[in-house]
Amino acid sequence: MTTDDPGFHSQSARRTTLRGVGAVAVLVGLVLVGIALVDFISAMASQDIDARPGKIWMFFVGVLLLVVGGLCLNAGRGDIRKRHTAPEAAAGSAAAVRCPSCGVTADEGARFCASCGQPFARARTS
Secondary structure (H helix, E strand, O other), X not given: OOOOOOOHHHHHHHHHHHHHHHHHHHHHHHHHHHHHHXXXXXXXXXXXXXXXXXOHHHHHHHHHHXXXXXXXXXXXXXXXXXXXXXXXXXXXXXXXXXXXXXXXXXXXXXXXXXXXXXXXXXXXXX
């Protein structure tokens, strides 16, 4: 069975799922941290000397959800930074060569183009 899409569709679906789970975890974490902070402030502002915050556990669970959500959001971004890097930034470096076939910029020591696979011509030194 031959496919033109070697798993990229499932990767896209996984990234979308990670972004969704990450966003929900961050929102729930923010709500829990907010509730815990309000509880803490109200307990400290109380005139009762024995008043203690009862929802402090929400702070720790909220922070944990913020971290997990942030990691999921970061993992869900995938290689967006690589795809959206300006080609002019890479082309301006002295250690970059441009593929004559497709125009993609590659490192100077590269033997083949990472985009189209064409070999780079080597200058002969005598």
